[in-house]
Amino acid sequence: MQTLVIYYSRNGFTEKALSILADFLKDPTDTIHIKDMNNEVDLNKYDRIIIGSPVYNNRVNSKILGFCKKNMEILSEKKLGFFVTSLSDIETAKDYLFQSFPKSLLRSTRCKSFFGGEISWASLSPVERLTLQMTKGITTDVSNIDLNEIEKFAACLRKQCR
Ligand SMILES: Cc1cc2nc3c(=O)[nH]c(=O)nc-3n(C[C@H](O)[C@H](O)[C@H](O)COP(=O)(O)O)c2cc1C
Numbered sequence: 001m002q003t004l005v006i007y008y009s010r011n012g013f014t015e016k017a018l019s020i021l022a023d024f025l026k027d028p029t030d031t032i033h034i035k036d037m038n039n040e041v042d043l044n045k046y047d048r049i050i051i052g053s054p055v056y057n058n059r060v061n062s063k064i065l066g067f068c069k070k071n072m073e074i075l076s077e078k079k080l081g082f083f084v085t086s087l088s089d090i091e092t093a094k095d096y097l098f099q100s101f102p103k104s105l106l107r108s109t110r111c112k113s114f115f116g117g118e119i120s121w122a123s124l125s126p127v128e129r130l131t132l133q134m135t136k137g138i139t140t141d142v143s144n145i146d147l148n149e150i151e152k153f154a155a156c157l158r159k160q161c162r
Pocket of ligand 1: 009
């Protein structure tokens with residue numbers, strides 16, 4: 001099973017969550033940040049594509065959504081997995097995922113997940129700090145990584161291979 005992971009990460013948490021997922025999955029995967037995605041990446045050679053993004057200002061990354069829309073046809077032929085990272089509770093995280101990704105692709109897979117999120121206050125830009133303070137009242141480090149969800153996502157992906 002050839003697996004490709006396409007993701008966005010601005011502050012590093014999504015990358016960290018993906019390395020935990022890779023430990024649970026144990027399958028070799030090619031992992032590409034959406035900013036490094038180009039025409040040389042041949043989607044045809046993958047059996048499974050996992051797509052994920054953090055939520056910033058109530059939105060999933062627009063390049064990730066653009067990738068999904070541009071490649072709808074080929075993605076609909078693959079085994080798929082979707083996830084978001086965010087600081088919200090799981091119900092809100094579900095809304096982010098279900099309202100953002102194309103519904104026809106979401107319907108084609110059971111593997112959808114919500115990994116939690118993390119803020120390292122020191123690494124944020126002044127604008128990000130101000131945004132978080134104003135919109136969420138956050139002024140410090142926060143970590144709510146959901147290892148259980150990541151493990152369940154890996155189990156769901158493994159089942160796709162049987
Ligand atoms: C400026 C800013 C805005 C954010 N907006 C939201 C939001 O609207 N909803 C939410 O649940 N989480 C929000 N988050 C939390 C991020 O989704 C969370 O920190 C995520 O883990 C970041 O992933 P990354 O480190 O891979 O970029 C925000 C974080 C920052 C810094």
